[in-house]
Amino acid sequence: MSTEQKEKPAYGMKDYKAADPRWCTGCGDYTILVGMRKFFSNAQLPPHKLVNISGIGCSGRMPHYLETYGLHGVHGRAVPLAMGVALTRPDLKVFIHSGDGDSISIGGNHLLHGIHKNFNCVYLMYDNQIYGLTKNQSSPTTRQGLPTMSQPAGTYIEPINPVKFALGLGATFIATTAEWMNKHLVDTLEKAYAHQGFSFIHIAQRCPKFNPAAWDFQNNEWITFMEHENGIAADPRISKGAKIIQHDPSNKNGAFEAAEEVPNIFGLFYQEKKETYCNLVQKNTKNTAQKDPNKILDAFQL
Amino acid sequence: MSTEQKEKPAYGMKDYKAADPRWCTGCGDYTILVGMRKFFSNAQLPPHKLVNISGIGCSGRMPHYLETYGLHGVHGRAVPLAMGVALTRPDLKVFIHSGDGDSISIGGNHLLHGIHKNFNCVYLMYDNQIYGLTKNQSSPTTRQGLPTMSQPAGTYIEPINPVKFALGLGATFIATTAEWMNKHLVDTLEKAYAHQGFSFIHIAQRCPKFNPAAWDFQNNEWITFMEHENGIAADPRISKGAKIIQHDPSNKNGAFEAAEEVPNIFGLFYQEKKETYCNLVQKNTKNTAQKDPNKILDAFQL
Amino acid sequence: MTKKNMTRLELLMDAGNGAQKAGDILIKGFAKKGHYVFIEPLIPAEISPPKRTPHSLSGAVIRVGEDELTNIGSYTDFVLVEHEILLKKRLSDKEFSKDCIIFIDMAESKRFSDDFEEVIAEAEAEGYKVIRFNMHEDALATIKALNGNGKNMYYLGMMTKLFEMQPEEIETVIRATFRKLSEDKLNQNIGIFKLGYDGFAEVYQENISIPERKIEGDKVLLDGNTAMALGIIDAGIKLFSGYPITPASTIMHNLAKLFPQYGGMIHQAEDEISAIGTAIGSYFVGVPSVTATSGPGLSLKQEFIGLATGTEVPCIIIDVQRAGPSTGLPTRTEQSDLYSAIYGAHGDNATVVLSVSNVEDCFYAPHVARYLTEKLRVPVFILSDYLTSVSYRILDKMPLALLQDKDVTEIPEYILKRFDLKPLPENIEMVKDNQSKPGEEGGTRRVTGLNTDEAGQVIYTSESDHRAHQVRNNKVYAVEDAMLEPEKFGDESGELLIVSWGSCRGVLQESITKAKDAGYSVGGLNLKIVYPIPTKHLKNIFSKYKKVVTIEVGYGHERKPAQLAGLLRMQTLVDVESAISNATGRPIKPIQVLEMIESKCQGVPA
Amino acid sequence: MTKKNMTRLELLMDAGNGAQKAGDILIKGFAKKGHYVFIEPLIPAEISPPKRTPHSLSGAVIRVGEDELTNIGSYTDFVLVEHEILLKKRLSDKEFSKDCIIFIDMAESKRFSDDFEEVIAEAEAEGYKVIRFNMHEDALATIKALNGNGKNMYYLGMMTKLFEMQPEEIETVIRATFRKLSEDKLNQNIGIFKLGYDGFAEVYQENISIPERKIEGDKVLLDGNTAMALGIIDAGIKLFSGYPITPASTIMHNLAKLFPQYGGMIHQAEDEISAIGTAIGSYFVGVPSVTATSGPGLSLKQEFIGLATGTEVPCIIIDVQRAGPSTGLPTRTEQSDLYSAIYGAHGDNATVVLSVSNVEDCFYAPHVARYLTEKLRVPVFILSDYLTSVSYRILDKMPLALLQDKDVTEIPEYILKRFDLKPLPENIEMVKDNQSKPGEEGGTRRVTGLNTDEAGQVIYTSESDHRAHQVRNNKVYAVEDAMLEPEKFGDESGELLIVSWGSCRGVLQESITKAKDAGYSVGGLNLKIVYPIPTKHLKNIFSKYKKVVTIEVGYGHERKPAQLAGLLRMQTLVDVESAISNATGRPIKPIQVLEMIESKCQGVPA
Ligand SMILES: Cc1ncc(C[n+]2csc(CCOP(=O)(O)OP(=O)(O)O)c2C)c(N)n1
Ligand SMILES: Cc1ncc(C[n+]2csc(CCOP(=O)(O)OP(=O)(O)O)c2C)c(N)n1
Ligand code: SF4
C-alpha cells in the first residue's frame, strides 16, 4: 500500500450512510445525522463496532439512517437496551438517540438511572421542545405559554431544565450544543465519546414543522458559549455576537449556577472521572474465583 | 356545650388509628405513623377530608393504619394516583407514602413529574436505604459497599442524593428529617402541609431487620441541622452534640451546596412560591366561557 | 353523463400538499347535494417525509352515494394522483376497480419520464384506464408564487367538474375553510381551483352524477375520534387523562379545545402508566374520568388495570387499535388488541370490553362505559380502531343524553340497547361492602390491590381469596345476563352465519344485503360488547346455521383462530372459522366477504 | 411404634422464630435415612409481623415418605404449633387429616388461656387430637438468655424423637447449619434441642417409623428457584437482568452469589420494564440473557415483549406466578398468568410458553427456552409458580448439559424430550434475512418494532404486513409440529381424562395411580409446553375418553373456563371442563382430585 492510499481515511462519511431519511424539509435531525457521520469518520470508527439505539419519535429514526448496527426500540426506553449492550459487550460503542419527550417525559426514569449508573455511552437528547412524531403536543421542555395540540391555551408550566436534572443525579458528563452549530456539535460528540461513562449531550434541535419559533436564527445575541481549556470551544460560525464566558467543567456548584441559562447556553457544564457501573459489575465477575461448571450441583448434594 | 368540652380537641390521635400495623419490631415506620397521627390531630384535620396514598413496600402499608381515606396502589406509582385526586378534588388533602425503592427506583419518573408539575400534596419518602418488603436488596439510596441479597459483594455504586435530585427538578419544597426526631418530624409535616405545591420530605427511617447499621444512634455528632427563621428548628431531643448551621431556604444554589451532606443533614433546604399545575389546569377550565351542553353537536352540523 | 348511485374516488398527493383538505371540501360539496359520504384519510407514519417517495403518500379515499354508507367499500373508480411513485405504492394495495380511471398529473414527468411510463404501463396492464393531464400554465405560475402550495385546489376543481357540482358552492366552502388566509392568497387559491374546474373538460369528457336528494333532518359530519370526544362530554365524564399516541391522540386534541368549555379538564401525563393512574385516582374520589391510548400504551397500562379491578375503582380505557405487533404500522388499522384487553393483566381479571362499529357508537360508548364501570366497579374498555377513528361520515345528528351531573343510572335505555344491553340489576355485590367516596364523613376506608375481605381488611385466607374472585366474576356474569340478542342481518337460519365486531359491522351489513340479493342463504351478526359474550344467545343462534365464520381485521389461520373467533370457539364450542382475517392493515372489502360467501356456500345460491 | 410409608407434618411458628430453619434441618435428617421429602414453606406476606397475630404465621409443611414424592399431598397428620392464633389461622385452610395430632405449646396459655381453650375446642370439634405440652424449664431459661431465640430447636428435638431419628445425626446437621454461631451459643441451642428430644416421651408415647432405605446414587436437595438459577448457568446464559419481586426474587439472590463464579453477571434494574429491556439489549448483541419476575412485573413487561417479537431478538422471561389479580396474595400460589403470557402484549404476538412441573423441570427449562428463543427469535416464557419455586424436594442429581459457550443446537435431546419436544427443523424463516450480530464485519443492520420487509427496511404495505405476521406465526407452528405426544398417566382411554400443567402434574400423577387402584377408568395428561399446544395429538387423545377436564390452581367457572381449559376448548372444540379450579392460593390436594374423579365417574369404578 502506498502512503497516499494510507492517508485516505478508511471510512468516509458515505460509509455511514444507510436508508434515505424521511424527516421534514429543514428538520434539524438532518444536521445531527451529518454530524454523527462526520464524527464517526473523523474518529475512523468501524461501523460494525457501533450500535445506535433509539426510542420512538422523529429523532428515534436516526439508527435507520446510519450504516451501523441499530436498535430502534420502544418509546422512552432506549437506555435499558443500551445498558444490555454496555454490560455484555464493552467492545461495542453505544450511542443513544432520544427526543425531549422520549428522554424526559416517558423515559425519565431510565434516563435517571442511566445517568446514575454511569454506564459507558454517548446520549444525545434531541430537544425540539415539542412532540414531533405525534404532531405537536407539549413536552417537558416546551416553553411555558406555547400553544400546542394538548395545551392549546398555552403550555401550562415552566420547562424542566435538563442540565440541572442531570447535575442533580450526579452525571459525569454534561454538555449542551445545537445541531446548527456544526463544528460545536462534532466537537461535543468527540469529547463525549472520549469520556468513560454516561455522556449526556443536550442538543437544541429545530422542528420547523411544529415549533419553528423555538430559536432565533437572526442573531446570536441570546447565545452564550462556555469555554475552558478542558471544555469545548465556541462554534466559529455562530460565535459572532454571542457571549463567551469561562467555566471550569470540574466545578459542579458553578455548573448548577450556570445551568440557570439553559437552553441559551452551550458548552461543557461538567465532567468527572468515576468508575462505570458496568465496569464494576464486569470486574466483580472477573475477580471472583471461577468454579468448575461440572460441579455446579455439588453444593446441594446430600 | 361547656367551655371545658370545647377545649378538648375534636380529633384526638386515636381518631386517626385504623388496623394494627404488621411491621417488624423496632421498625421506623411505627414512629412515622405516630408522627402522622400527631400532626393530623395537632392540625385538627377531618379524617374524611384526608387521602393517604402509597406504593408498595413496608412503607406502602401506611394508609391501612390511618383512619382516613386510603389508596394503596401499585409499586412506584402513587404519584399519578395522587395527581388524579389533586386535579379533581382540591378540597381533599393528599399525602403520599413511598419507600426509597418505590420513590426513586421504579417510581423515579412519576416522582420527577410530580415535582415538576408541583401539584399540591405532601410527599413522604421513607428512606431505609434498602428494599424492605422484598427482603434486602440494594436500592438507589443504599450506601456504596453494603452487601445485600442482590449485590452480595457490596452495593456497586454511590447512592442517589434525593435532595439534589429534587433541586435539579425545580422542587418548590424540600426538607429532610428522621423518624426518630419526633418533634422535627411533626414540625416538618406541618411546614410541608402549609406549603402550596409539591412538598417533598425525605425521612431517614430505621429498618432494624435488614439495614440496622444505616444510622448511628450512639451519638449525634454526624448530624447537622439547618435552621433559619423561615426554616425548621433543630429537634430538641437530638440536637445535643449535633452541628447546627444557618441556611436560608430561599437560596437555591446554597441548597445545592448544602445537599452535599445528605443524608446527614436535616432541615428545610428550599422553599419557593409557584403556582401549582393543578391550579393552572383548573383555572383554564374556570376561565373558559362555558357553552350550552345541549348544543355540543351544532358546530359539526352541515 | 354517467349516473351512478354510488362510487368511490381517491386523491393521492405528497404529504403536506393538502390532499385531505381538498377531500374535506369536496365532501362538504357532496353533502350539500344530499349525498352520503364515507371518507378514509390515508396518512403517512412520518410527518412530512420527503416528496416523491412512497412514504410520502397522503390522501383521501371518498365513497359517495345516494344512500347511507356504512363503510369505505371495496374498490376505487376514480383516482387523481400527483405523481407516479404514489400511484405505484397505492397500486400495491389492490383496491382499484377493474375499470378504474386514473388521472395522473404529468407535471413531474419531464424529469422522470421513464418512471412515469413504467408505472402507467403497470396500471394499464391491470386493465385500468390512465389519463394523463397537465395543469394549466397560469395555475402552475400561481402555485409557484405560493411556494408550491395550491395544487390541491386545482385537483379539487377537477373533481368538482367530474362530479357535476356547482363551482360557486364549492367556492363558498373554500372560503369558509381558509377564512384565516389573506384575501389575496384566498383569491389565488380560488383562481387555481377555477382553472382546474375549467380545464377538466379537456382531460375527460364524461361526468358522473349521483341522484340528488333533499336533506331531511339535521345532519352532522363527524369522524370517530371527534365523536368519541363529544360523547365523553355528553356522558358526564369530567377528566381526560392521556398520553399522545397515534391514532388515539386526536381524542385528546379535540377535548383539549372542547372540554374546558363544558367544565371538564384534560391532563397530559408523562406516560401511559401515569395517565391511567391519574384516571383511577380521579374516579377513586368520585370524579368520572377516562384514559385513551393505542396498542403500545395499552401494554403499559396492564398493571394499573389490574389495580382498578382489585380496588374496585371504576376505570374507562379507550384503545384505538392500530396495526401491530409492537410499533407495527401506526397509521394502519387492525382489530387485534382484543385479547390484550381481556387477558392482558396478570392473574384472573374481571373486565368488560365494548367495541364501536361506527361514528354513532363512538359517541355513545362513553355513556355505556361509564354506566358499566360505575355500576360494577371493574375496568371497562372501549375498543375502537384506526379506521373508525379517522373516517368521516355524514350522519343524522344524534340525540344527547346530557349525563353531566346526573347519576349514571339515568342513562337512556336506547343507548344501552344500541350496545345490545338492558339495565343491570339494581344491586351488584362488591368485594368490599363500604364503597364511600373520599370527603364523605364517617365513610373512611382503604382500598388496595392486596386481597381483602368484605370489611376491606387485607387477608390471605383461602375463603376470602375464593370469595373475592367469585364476586368479581359475578359482576361480569351480570353483564352477560343483561345482554340482549346481538344485532343480526339477513337470514335467521341457513348455510352460513358471518360474525363481526367493531369496524367490520358496516362491511358485513352491506355484504349480507348483496349476498341476499344474489340469492345466498346467509346471515350476519355483529357484537358490540365483545367481553363477556352472550354465550347463551350465541349458542342458540349458531345452531341455526350450517357454518359459522368471523371476519376480522387481524391475523388468523386455521391453526390459530383470529381473536373473536377464538373466543367464540372457547365459549360455544362451535367450529367458528376466521374466514377473513386480514393482517394487512387495510379494511376488509365487501367484495372479499362476498367472495368468501360464494366459496363457503359452494358457489351455489340457495 | 407406628409404621407409615408416608406422612405429613407441619411446624407452625411466629415469623422470625426459625420454623423454616428447623424444617430444613429435619428434612436433612430424613434424607440421611433415605426418605424422600417434599417441603413447602409457609411464608407471611409481611416481613416479621407482630407475634401472636394471624399474619405472623410462618412454617414448614413436610411430606415424608419411603418413595419419591411429587407433591405436598392432601392432609397433615402431625402439627406442632407455637400458639393458638397460628393454629386457628391454619385450621381455616382445612388441610388436617381427620385423625391429625396437634401438639400445642402452652407457654403462652397463662396469659391467654381462654383463647387457647377456644381454639383447642374448635380443633377437637373437627375431630383432631390436641396434645398440650410445656417446654422444660431449663429450655425456657436458655431461650430467655438467648433473647427469645431457640424455641425452634426444642420443637426440632420433639420431632426428632417422634420420627425416631438419631439425635446425634441431627446434632451434626445443626452444627453444620449454624457453623457461624459462637461455640457457646451453638451449645446452648443444642442443649435446647436435647431437652426437646428428651422431654417428648412425656408428651406423646407413640413413635412414627418410616421404612429406611439405602440411598442409591447421588441425591440433591433443591427448591424450584435454586434449580432455576442453576439451570440458567448450565444453559449457558450469561446475564440475568431483573427487579426484586416475591416469589421470583430468590432466583436473583441465588445468581447474585453463584453467577460470578461461573462467568455470569446479574443486573438489578430500576424496574421490570428496564430489566427486560436490558435482557433484550444483551441478546441483540448475541449474549444469552434472561429476566425473571412475578405477576405485576409481567404486566409491566408487555410492551418490550412485543418489541422482542417484532425485532426478532431472542428473549427469555421467567414468570413465577403468585395469587392475583393485582398485588393479590404475594406468598400464595396460582396458575393464572397463562393468558397474560400468551396474549398480554398488544397486537398479534408470537410466543412460546413453557411450564415447569417440578424441580428438575426448573433446572432444564432455561436450556429449552434458550434453544427455542435462539432458533425462533421469538420471546419464550417459563411459567413457574409460588409452590414450585419455594418447595424443596430430595431428588436424583441431574446430569448437566454444560451449554456454556456452546451453540444452543447442541442441547441434549433428553432435555427437549423432557418438554415433549423434538429438535426443530434446521432452517426457520425469519422476517428479516440478515440476522448478524453487532461486531460482525459487513453485517451492519437495523432492527425495529415497526413493520419491515425481508431486507429489514421499514415499510407499510399490505403484503409486507401480511408476510411478517405469517412468518412470525410459522415459527410457533414449527414448535407445534415438533411437539411429541405429551406425558400421560393411567388408562389410554376410558371415562375421564384429566389434564394438568405446571405444579399440578405431581398431584395428577399421584391421584391417577390411586384412582386406578380404586378401579376407576381414568387417564391423566400433563402439558409442559402450554403454548402452542399440540392440537393434533390432543384431539386424538381426547377422542378416547368420554369426558375431559382440567385441574388448575386458578379461577374457573362453568361460565368462564380456567385458563388452560379455555385454550383447550378453543383449539380442540372438546367440551373441556375446569373441574378443579382453586382460586384459594393453595395447591390442589390429591384427595380433591380423587373426589372429583368419583363424582365424574358417577362414583362407580369401571
Ligand atoms: C408507549 C408509546 N407511547 C406513545 C407513543 C407515541 N409517540 C411516538 S413518538 C412520541 C413523542 C415524540 O416526541 P419526542 O420524544 O420529543 O421526539 P420527536 O418526535 O420530537 O423527535 C410519542 C408520544 C409510542 N410510540 N409509544
Ligand atoms: C411491579 C412490582 N415490582 C416489584 C414488586 C415487589 N416489591 C414490593 S415492595 C418492593 C420494594 C420495597 O422497597 P422500598 O420501596 O424501599 O420500601 P420498603 O419496603 O423498604 O419500605 C418491591 C420491589 C411489586 N410489588 N410490584
Ligand atoms: S415533525 Fe419536526 S422533528 Fe419531526 S421530522 Fe418534521 S421537522 Fe423534524
Ligand code: SF4
Ligand atoms: S423489613 Fe425493615 S422496613 Fe420492613 S417492616 Fe421490617 S424493619 Fe420495617
Ligand SMILES: [Mg+2]
Ligand atoms: Mg421532541
Ligand SMILES: [Mg+2]
Ligand atoms: Mg426502603
